[in-house]
Amino acid sequence: MANLYSTKALGRAWPPSTPTASPRTSSRGRFIPWDLNPPRQRPAAVEESWFQDLRLLRGRLTERLVLVLVLVFCAAFLIRNHEHLISPGTRAWVGTLHLSRLGGSLLPPWSRVHWSDYAYVSYATTPDYLCNSVMLAESLHRLGAKPDTLILYSSDLTTSSSPHPASARLIYQATALYGARTEPVSVLSASSSSSSSSTADTTWSASFTKLLAFNQTRYKRVLSLDSDATLLQPLDELFLLPPTAPVALPRAYWLNNTLCTSVLLASPSEADFARVRARVEKAAPQEVDTDVINALYGDGCLVVPHRPYLLLSGEMRAAGHEAYLGGGGGEWDAVKVLAEAKYVHFSDWPMPKPWMASSEGLRRELMPGCKGLGEGGCGDRDVWVGLYAEFRERRKRVCGPEFIMYEEEEKQLDNLPPLAQAMSGGQPIE
Structure with a gap:
């Protein structure tokens, strides 16, 4: 064995005169320092920093797992927070481009919307309007609307001395059959309307209760709909309008320079609700919710x-x-x-x-x-x-x-x- 070189570390031996075609490697992928033939010179490009970084992929199993976990975490962060990382103007532009090319929806194809942040809202101050709100919840459920459905109903409908016999059933029905959320509220009215005695005046003054939508701060945006209506298609795309104003609503096309509150998109906040409530408290006897919204947001809203x-x-x-x-x-x-x-x-x-x-x-x-x-x-x-x-x-x-x-x-x-x-x-x- 005098003519052989040997190594105890690897338990391998070879004749010194035997040429090696390429550097020998161990099972761990590392160069053996005692190789007789020097390694071939690598091009200058492979010595750059990016090549050294890539060698991590050939490293130990622990290093690979750490790298994979970091990549997964970064991807999850980008998916969850893309709405905050991309400017509203860019999202609106991409959504409009998608609408013009495919037709139908303002939803960007790459967007993942958290629909639980949004809700359709209706209000009910009488048994008839409670029925209308439940009908609206049924339509939203049947048509497959994605945001939540919230019904704000006057607490008097179930706690008064002579409640309507079907009120409790309708509230349970909205929750159990149509997945709606129901919440008892106090009727919002102006101080000047408390002395009104006619049924018509009472109905109109109770319309201020619609403005409780501004107080639903658990949601990023709410779409308040009048329940004396027929919903033919979902309005989900309205929730994704650019957030350039706290309120978005259509004009009353049958009138001049007047906004209509039958479809009212709002971004709830404590500040806006305080502003709305203060304006309601000093409303004139003949004013209704439409007058309040026009006075507060007529010059600074988004028009649908x-x-x-x-x-x-x-x-x-x-x-x-x-x-x-x-x-x-x-x-x-x-x-x-x-x-x-x-x-x-x-x-x-x-x-x-x-x-x-x-x-x-x-x-x-x-x-x-x-x-x-x-x-x-x-x-x-x-x-x-x-x-x-x-x-x-x-x-x-x-x-x-x-x-x-x-x-x-x-x-x-x-x-x-x-x-x-x-x-x-x-x-x-x-």
Whole structure:
């Protein structure tokens, strides 16, 4: 063995005259310092710092695991906090680009939205409006809306000396069947309205309760909706509008220079709620929630387009539709307008609300005539009648027979025009 070199550390031996084609390595991937042939010179590039960093990947198992964990942590941090790391203007631009290319949604394809930070909010101060709020919760649940649903109801509905027998059932139904959150509140009213005695005045003064949406600070944004309406499509994309103002809402397109609070997007905060409450306390006797919001935010809000987010039922009876169609003009077709609309608010004076009984003579007097396009030229009439009939059918199905006030009108549903029959035939409007 005199002609052999040996090493006890590795237990290997080889003749000194045997050339080695490449540096020998151990099982751990390290160069053996006693190799007879010197290693080949590496190019200068591989000696740079980035190459030395890459050698970590060839290191020990512990080093690899630490590197993987660091990468996973960084990826999770970026995914969770991308909304804060990317400017609102960039998010809005990307969302608008996605909308223009694919059509339909303002949601960026890479965005992961925490929908529990947002909520649809409605309020109820009477049993009839509690039924309406539960109907709205049913529609949001059926249509697959992603944010929470919150119903603010007057505590008197369940704690008064003679509560409505169905109030407790409706509150439980909203939670158990439709996943809504319910919260008893005190009615918010102006000090000057406390002496009002008429039912109409009481109903209008109670509308200030809607402004409790500004106090729901558990949410980043809330979308307050009037419940005397029919929701045709979810409004989830409104929650992702650029946060450039504390309030976003549409204009009352049938009026001049007035904002409409039927659809009100707010960013709740203690400061804004204190400001709103102070303005409510000094409201004039004839002022309502719309007056308060216009006074506080009329010059500094984000304006939501009324198409497709706000359509009045009375628009079907209007003589002209230039205000709704906008400056671009276009041809009025009630059937197509209903198909694009997402939210229809029942505002149709002197026609009463759809859950209230009305005389046959008044209905016939106010019913739109056969004009315009769609369904043989009677699209306005068919859509108008169908909206009322569908609301009544859904109210009976959701709230129960205790809330039916128009039994004599039920008998006339068989004589509805074809479109109205389809809308009221037990199937919700899709």
